[in-house]
Amino acid sequence: MQLTFDADVEEFRGEFLAFLAEHLPDEAEAGERPRSSADVPEWARRWQRKQFDNGWLLPGNPPEFGGRNASILQQYVHLEELSRRRIYHSFNPQGLGIIAASLLSFGTPEQKERWAAPILRAEITAALGMSEPGAGSDLASLRTRAVRDGDSFVVNGQKVWTSGANEADVLLTFVRTDPDAPKHKGISVLLIPTDTPGVTRRPFASVCAEDDFDFNEVFFTDVRVPAENLVGGLNQGWGVANGALGHERTLLWLGFADRLQDLVEDFRPVTVLDRDHYATLAMDNQALRLLGSAALARADRGEQDVAALSVLKILGSEAVQTASEHALDGAGFDGLVHPALTAPYTPWNNDHFASSWFERYARSFAGTIAGGTSEIQRTIVAERVLGLPRS
Template sequence: MKLTFDADVEEFRAEFVAFLDANLPTEAEAGERPRSSAHVPEWARRWQRLQFDNGWLLPGNPPEFGGRNASILQQYVHLEELAKRRIYHSFNPQGLGIIAASLLSFGTEEQKRDWAARILRAEITAALGMSEPGAGSDLAGLRTRAVLDGDHFVVNGQKVWTSGAHDADVLLTFVRTDPDAPKHQGISVLLVPTDTPGVTRRPFASVCAEDDLDFNEVFFTDVRVPAANLVGELNQGWRVATGSLGHERTLLWLSFSDRLQDLLEDFRPVTELDRDHYATLVMDAQALRLLGSRALAREARGEQDVASLSVLKLLGSEAVQNAAEHALTAAGSGGLMHPNTTAPYTPWNLDNFSSSWFERYVRSFAGTIAGGTSEIQRTIVAERVLGLPRS
């Protein structure tokens, strides 16, 4: 098999490459690093707006939302070129990939204009309020309540693991609006500005580093949210939730493929066992790329295969984790040390050139949790790919 693209896709790629060559921020311009996944330094805001204005932010979107109505294959080569340079089109990934995308799918025209467009233009940043202390992977178990009171909802409850919440301007928040409905029903979605009275955000460190403040606890105490901030229909939030995660997963396998390739380039096998592990990981990387390409071709033909995304997510996230684990084991105690690298600092290199193998290993667990845990993916594969009974 030879994987190639038609002339129109390669012309699209060449145009984007020319844009990058002419407009990428220099190291001097881009000195400030983001401090969380919802903190976008001013230089990065300018970079994101430039992409938006030229249709390169999310090419699959219409022009008024930062794109150029690109095909799925054109969107693929766009991400491929970004990955080659290890650069980001936004430092608020959940804002673009989940929240703005969900608003464009389920929001009103006013929400698209007042919230989605501003997120895409980096005028504001957003965080995703899904997980709770008792409802992590099981979103349907959430308890945060919202009661309609006139033209406002009154919200009470708590979220946790809310990445970037302390720097975000708005939270896409999943709440229970009908406590008597079955578990997967009675859920609604609200846009909650973080400066609303009663919203408290508490960032906390991760296992990776004490200064890695991205996770948050978020508390809602009698928070009044305009009813106009309801996204989608009342009590139909599960539909928004599955759509939100669908946006996150569509080309997620490509990011795992790129991360796996980065790990393989940095890992140097020494012993026979190291070489055996390395060969397995190379095969995993090739399998992921080929399976992803097949899924991409199906989507380009207009065929829907949601279950295949679970296969790709499961394979990609666990292959990255296995690669990091083997590299850490091979490095021994040296895996706890920061690598001695001559690679130049750039603001794009947030992980690889500044992290020990231990840090890269523990960070890999995010990939097997975010966007649906490996256990959830295995259930989907069992039922929808293998046809096994739910029991």
């Protein structure tokens, strides 16, 4: 067992730290705050382009797409240093981590050049059109329809929970193109510019905060989309979906580990958690990092362990939620209104750093839903780890 990184990985870390020391925007430069997950202020666009041009945006990518062909361990220490400083490499995370990544995996050379590169360079922003009113976790139940008409598809239907759609320039949209095929096999993916006639976006508030309008309903009424915007082939959308979520999940556990570490540090000086609950939080944090490190080592050896990623997501997301719930209980009625912390705004502090205990708890449910619900993750563990029959 090796508990340290090799010299080449530490050298990689040192190069990245030197880049941050020279180029990281300061608070005076980064005054404007994003309004949604696809609203990227100009200073943040410059920051993202600076990373892209120097190969530090997504180091695992080839140089022409903002990387330097980094190994999985090098990618890990890159994210580790970002999270340690609470730095965002992009304020359009779904555009960077899901949409652009999916285009690099499944798109044509023209699509990579026209869409992926501008998203990575923060020239445009993107949102993910997956969930529908009747198809949330069960993507295969989607009903948004796309019918081929000459050199275009005509799209009709609705999406919901589409984060950042009101500010995004393009939607990676999952549609049904063969209603007679088995539900997993009749799905395709289209890139739909949001200024296309017939696209209507309606943001709505979150339970977490009345001024949080990241969620959207999106309606498509006879929307004509060029056939060249088809991603991954006709009726091949299920594979694209699995790839898209795979990009999101590979190092997803690290985000939960960072949240747990934040909670450990934030709860230390306050009394909202009793000793037993604080000890549980600290142990969950350590357990997640150890299990995540083991999964990371397997990935570095080229081994795919989907079940391990499911275990990590369950542990991380539910540990964050449990700790937040106990904190809200400990704060009592004051937890509904009083800020959990009063840290001043910086370019990198997330809004939950200065939110109430209730907001922290309410936001924790996103972790047990996005990227595959806890119920779905338990099904994967039951079938692939425990060998239980499919229900």
